[in-house]
Amino acid sequence: MALVDKESPSRAGLAVQTIDVTKVYRVGHIDYPALRGVTLKIAKGELVSIVGPSGSGKSTLLNLIGALDPPTSGRVIIDGIDLRKLNQDKLALLRNLRIGFVYQSFNLIQRLTSIENVEMPLIARGVSEEARKSRSLKMLSAVGLRRQANKRPTELSGGEQQRVAIARALVTQPTIVLGDEPTGNVDSKTTREVLSYIVQVNKTLGTTFVLVTHNPEVSNMTHRVITLKDGLIEKEQYLQRIDSYTGM
Amino acid sequence: MQMRISDIFKLAFKALRDRKLRSVLTIVGIMIGSAVILALVASSSGLSTGIQAQVGKIGANTLTVSSAGQFFAPGGSSGTQSYKLTQQDVNTIKSFQGVSDVIPYYSQRATISYASNSIQGELIGVDTSALFTMYRGLSLYSGSLPDSYDPSAAAVGYSIAFPTGSSDQLSINQMISTTLGGSTSSSLTFLVKGILSEYGRVLFSNIDETIFISLQSAQILLKTQYFSGLYVITDTPADVTTVQQEIESYYGTQVRVMNAGSMVSTVESITSQMTVFLGSIGGVSLFVAAVGITNTMFVSVMERTREIGILKALGYRPKQIMGMFLSEAILSGVIGGVGGTILGYALSFIIGGALPMFGGFGPPGQTRSSTTFTPVFTPELIAFSLLFPIGVAVLAGLYPAWRASRMNAVVALKYE
Numbered sequence: 001m002a003l004v005d006k007e008s009p010s011r012a013g014l015a016v017q018t019i020d021v022t023k024v025y026r027v028g029h030i031d032y033p034a035l036r037g038v039t040l041k042i043a044k045g046e047l048v049s050i051v052g053p054s055g056s057g058k059s060t061l062l063n064l065i066g067a068l069d070p071p072t073s074g075r076v077i078i079d080g081i082d083l084r085k086l087n088q089d090k091l092a093l094l095r096n097l098r099i100g101f102v103y104q105s106f107n108l109i110q111r112l113t114s115i116e117n118v119e120m121p122l123i124a125r126g127v128s129e130e131a132r133k134s135r136s137l138k139m140l141s142a143v144g145l146r147r148q149a150n151k152r153p154t155e156l157s158g159g160e161q162q163r164v165a166i167a168r169a170l171v172t173q174p175t176i177v178l179g180d181e182p183t184g185n186v187d188s189k190t191t192r193e194v195l196s197y198i199v200q201v202n203k204t205l206g207t208t209f210v211l212v213t214h215n216p217e218v219s220n221m222t223h224r225v226i227t228l229k230d231g232l233i234e235k236e237q238y239l240q241r242i243d244s245y246t247g248m
Numbered sequence: 249m250q251m252r253i254s255d256i257f258k259l260a261f262k263a264l265r266d267r268k269l270r271s272v273l274t275i276v277g278i279m280i281g282s283a284v285i286l287a288l289v290a291s292s293s294g295l296s297t298g299i300q301a302q303v304g305k306i307g308a309n310t311l312t313v314s315s316a317g318q319f320f321a322p323g324g325s326s327g328t329q330s331y332k333l334t335q336q337d338v339n340t341i342k343s344f345q346g347v348s349d350v351i352p353y354y355s356q357r358a359t360i361s362y363a364s365n366s367i368q369g370e371l372i373g374v375d376t377s378a379l380f381t382m383y384r385g386l387s388l389y390s391g392s393l394p395d396s397y398d399p400s401a402a403a404v405g406y407s408i409a410f411p412t413g414s415s416d417q418l419s420i421n422q423m424i425s426t427t428l429g430g431s432t433s434s435s436l437t438f439l440v441k442g443i444l445s446e447y448g449r450v451l452f453s454n455i456d457e458t459i460f461i462s463l464q465s466a467q468i469l470l471k472t473q474y475f476s477g478l479y480v481i482t483d484t485p486a487d488v489t490t491v492q493q494e495i496e497s498y499y500g501t502q503v504r505v506m507n508a509g510s511m512v513s514t515v516e517s518i519t520s521q522m523t524v525f526l527g528s529i530g531g532v533s534l535f536v537a538a539v540g541i542t543n544t545m546f547v548s549v550m551e552r553t554r555e556i557g558i559l560k561a562l563g564y565r566p567k568q569i570m571g572m573f574l575s576e577a578i579l580s581g582v583i584g585g586v587g588g589t590i591l592g593y594a595l596s597f598i599i600g601g602a603l604p605m606f607g608g609f610g611p612p613g614q615t616r617s618s619t620t621f622t623p624v625f626t627p628e629l630i631a632f633s634l635l636f637p638i639g640v641a642v643l644a645g646l647y648p649a650w651r652a653s654r655m656n657a658v659v660a661l662k663y664e
Binding site: 063068093094095096097101103107108109111112121123125126128172 | 250251252255259262263266554555557558559560561562563564565566567568656657658661
């Protein structure tokens with residue numbers, strides 16, 4: 001749609017910007033502040049991890065960045081687009097065009113095959129069956145699952161399911177991929193495979209990754225580790241320089 | 249960037265297929281509703297059309313007069329106290345104002361047999377020259393009408409001469425044997441002088457299964473002076489009511505006068521009420537099906553809460569999600585409507601075969617054989633039975649689909 005396509009946010013060089021965002025969940029008459037004023041900038045091509053104890057607001061922040069949930073106050077700017085200005089339809093379009101999600105529990109649709117799951121975001125945009133099949137198959141090949149294309153999630157191992165989910169997140173060539181404990185449900189060998197693939201995509205395509213994790217093995221691979229505590233950024237730690245990717 | 253309609257329906261089909269039993273049960277509910285409406289409405293309008301066709305043959309200016317006592321005693325076995333119709337009654341009624349002609353007749357159930365054929369039919373003795381006045385549009389297929397003074401001469405209905413499913417057929421000047429039912433169980437032999445054209449039913453009689461002999465022959469062969477009934481023909485259709493009143497006031501309850509036109513209009517009002525009533529039964533069953541769809545859809549939306557969350561995360565717009573769920577309902581409606589229409593089509597012929605028209609109800613001395621009728625399918629009715637279930641399904645699916653589209657993505661993704 002015009003709004004998302006015509007603006008040229010990439011000039012800003014920021015994939016994600018949050019300005020003093022808060023999120024308060026109200027249960028009954030009691031307010032639970034999940035985020036209490038988070039301001040951060042994530043550059044295009046950055047590989048960022050968000051760590052912190054349970055209840056620190058990691059997933060809440062990820063949902064705000066993913067345009068799944070509006071902040072109570074503050075602003076979220078994705079790829080130069082202020083989310084406050086978008087209605088439900090345009091938020092959906094933004095998610096479809098610019099954001100990919102990878103979840104701990106994979107979140108694949110069980111009755112669909114691997115390739116059908118990967119096709120789902122393309123179906124929403126009306127890509128022809130032929131075009132989306134070939135793109136999806138390419139994507140599955142890239143994650144090493146070409147031969148599993150016609151299997152359903154129940155016939156796949158956890159690691160394979162997560163790779164299908166990654167293929168689904170990347171098939172739209174998003175600017176940002178958000179991972180909520182993407183390696184939380186897979187063994188350490190698969191974790192390393194998934195991580196090396198993420199690093200590879202980050203380097204070659206310049207895709208921005210924001211990964212919420214508990215796992216130091218994951219956070220150690222990233223450029224920057226943002227630690228949240230009680231809904232606030234406790235510290236930010238740069239581990240690597242952002243270099244050697246071709247994107248931007 | 250719009251989702252393709254074909255993709256929406258493919259996904260809907262996969263979703264329905266995933267829950268086979270539930271989908272099938274929902275669709276069966278729709279099918280029954282659609283089938284019942286189609287079958288019942290087609291049958292009752294078929295019944296109504298059948299009656300109209302029959303009254304067209306009799307003519308609106310016809311009355312039948314029969315002895316009141318005989319109405320409940322078929323086959324001419326009248327009780328002693330019942331009134332007997334004679335030539336004197338013919339003359340009396342003829343003298344009434346507005347009466348153009350009175351045609352007396354004898355009638356008795358009979359089994360007509362020749363070669364390997366045996367047909368349950370009727371013997372009617374009547375002035376054969378009046379035959380074509382009584383039955384409009386009736387004609388001779390071959391031969392001639394029996395001569396009044398030849399007691400062995402007869403004309404037979406089309407089905408007697410050419411029975412379905414039999415290779416033996418009748419030709420002119422062939423002998424046939426007739427065994428009378430009722431009290432006089434004697435066997436008579438006739439020479440076929442004429443074969444009548446195919447005609448069909450007239451209210452109580454099937455002309456195609458009737459053997460006609462002259463009035464004089466019947467009088468001699470049946471050994472009776474008393475007529476089974478009188479056909480009264482009035483000058484105009486408008487005279488029917490006044491003539492009926494005249495006859496009734498003259499004879500009181502001794503005779504029974506039947507006015508074909510008014511009887512048909514009574515039957516028609518019954519059938520049209522029946523159409524509404526039966527149609528409503530179908531409507532109610534479709535309503536029940538609609539509740540079923542809504543229920544199924546709600547369960548489906550609940551179960552797939554997480555899937556809805558996934559769709560939202562993948563960038564499906566609320567309208568698209570609503571469309572996806574709604575198309576599942578539409579698909580159920582389409583399958584149910586098509587299936588129901590086919591089922592209803594078949595069902596209406598079963599009803600047509602099982603429901604006798606005027607079964608067990610007829611004037612004296614005539615057969616009470618039942619008849620089948622052909623259901624009437626108008627394009628409007630077919631369209632209705634195809635499209636109405638779809639409309640019902642859409643309405644039933646609207647609210648659950650809307651609920652699905654309004655779900656909060658974050659909450660939906662956390663749903664276990």
